[in-house]
Amino acid sequence: xxxxxxxxxxxxxxxxxxxxxxxxxxxxxxxxxxxxxxxxxxxxxxxxxxxxxxxxxxxxxxxxxxxxxxxxxxxxxxxxxxxxxxxxxxxxxxxxxxxxxxxxxxxxxxxxxxxxxxxxxxxxxxxxxxxxxxxxxxxxxxxxxxxxxxxxxxxxxxxxxxxxxxxxxxxxxxxxxxxxxxxxxxxxxxxxxxxxxxxxxxxxxxxxxxxxxxxxxxxxxxxxxxxxxxxxxxxxxxxxxxxxxxxxxxxxxxxxxxxxxxxxxxxxxxxxxxxxxxxxxxxxxxxxxxxxxxxxxxxxxxx
Numbered sequence: 001x002x003x004x005x006x007x008x009x010x011x012x013x014x015x016x017x018x019x020x021x022x023x024x025x026x027x028x029x030x031x032x033x034x035x036x037x038x039x040x041x042x043x044x045x046x047x048x049x050x051x052x053x054x055x056x057x058x059x060x061x062x063x064x065x066x067x068x069x070x071x072x073x074x075x076x077x078x079x080x081x082x083x084x085x086x087x088x089x090x091x092x093x094x095x096x097x098x099x100x101x102x103x104x105x106x107x108x109x110x111x112x113x114x115x116x117x118x119x120x121x122x123x124x125x126x127x128x129x130x131x132x133x134x135x136x137x138x139x140x141x142x143x144x145x146x147x148x149x150x151x152x153x154x155x156x157x158x159x160x161x162x163x164x165x166x167x168x169x170x171x172x173x174x175x176x177x178x179x180x181x182x183x184x185x186x187x188x189x190x191x192x193x194x195x196x197x198x199x200x201x202x203x204x205x206x207x208x209x210x211x212x213x214x215x216x217x218x219x220x221x222x223x224x225x226x227x228x229x230x231x232x233x234x235x236x237x238x239x240x241x242x243x244x245x246x247x248x249x250x251x252x253x254x255x256x257x258x259x260x261x262x263x264x265x266x267x268x269x270x271x272x273x274x275x276x277x278x279x280x281x282x283x284x285x286x287x288x289x290x291x292x293x294x295x296x297x298x299x300x301x302x303x
Contacts, residue, residue, distance in 0.1 A: 005109075012107040016098060027109075028091045032084055035116050039083035043076045051079065082117035082129070085136045091115045092132055101128055185271065189283035199286065202293040206301040 015023040023075070048055040048065055055061040062068075062074040085092065090113040098106030104113040117129040125133065159286075164176045169188040173183035187193060205212060274281040294302065 008109050009105065012109050013098065016107055020094075024090070024094070028114075031109075031111070031114055032086065032091060035084040035111060039081060043072075043080050046080050047072070047076060076276060078121045081120050081131060082125070085115040085132045087135060087139050092135060101131065103128060138300070189269065189285070190281075191283070191286075199282075200289060202290065203299055203301050276290050 012023070012027070015027075048058075048061045051058055051061065055065055060075065060078065064070040064072060085288050087093070092100045094100055094107075098114055099108070100115070104110075108114075112128065115132045117125065118131060119125050119129055165173055165182060166176050167173055167186045172181050173186050174181055189196075216253070269284050270278075270281045270287075271283060
């Protein structure tokens with residue numbers, strides 16, 4: 001074992017002395033990747049059911065898992081380990097002597113000498129680990145002090161340049177200065193960004209389908225979706241697509257011609273024919289995700 005360690009240290013010494021920057025980047029990338037996987041596996045094994053007193057009997061676990069106070073990161077640092085410490089995306093830098101701290105050997109390739117903390121706050125840290133953790137904490141304080149003004153000014157610039165944009169009742173985004181259309185649909189799909197994440201929880205929606213049907217008033221929504229004037233609009237859209245397909249057919253390449261014919265024969269997306277207020281008028285990406293869930297049927301929630 002000692003011979004293997006000496007050989008590794010000798011190889012690292014040669015590479016760091018030949019090209020310190022390139023050797024450091026490659027070594028940090030490989031080492032950090034392996035240590036992050038190890039930390040994740042330890043946390044996944046121990047939390048929240050791998051403790052001596054598991055959730056919900058464990059009060060600290062109960063507090064963090066339910067979201068009352070603290071996060072899973074705080075919980076894992078107290079109960080499991082602190083993991084790999086990084087400074088500006090790299091592991092702790094080496095001195096000119098090749099050491100990360102005076103107590104380690106030059107060009108030591110071990111995990112502890114390169115900033116990995118395998119201990120936890122519950123049982124305490126070793127002096128070297130505490131020093132690495134203080135280095136990472138100081139970087140966080142500096143970033144908080146320096147980058148707050150930059151992010152605030154960036155937000156102010158965005159708000160001032162976008163304050164004339166407004167979402168209208170037809171789901172278009174228009175500039176109030178001249179009424180020009182910026183987006184035909186808000187966010188390209190007409191969905192509220194604060195609630196769109198819940199629409200992808202298909203398993204939860206399937207298990208509570210009856211309750212959602214009562215809340216949505218399905219029959220009333222279907223009646224409200226039959227808005228007058230949709231059929232003439234659909235005819236206009238189909239005529240425009242047919243005209244574009246005719247123009248594409250005149251192209252010389254067979255691949256583009258086949259693509260144009262496929263687009264002509266395919267069905268129009270619902271959002272091209274119905275306004276977002278109509279029940280079921282969602283984006284094609286949402287339809288693809290829904291069809292994927294139906295095909296997979298994870299958990300067997302669909303009968």
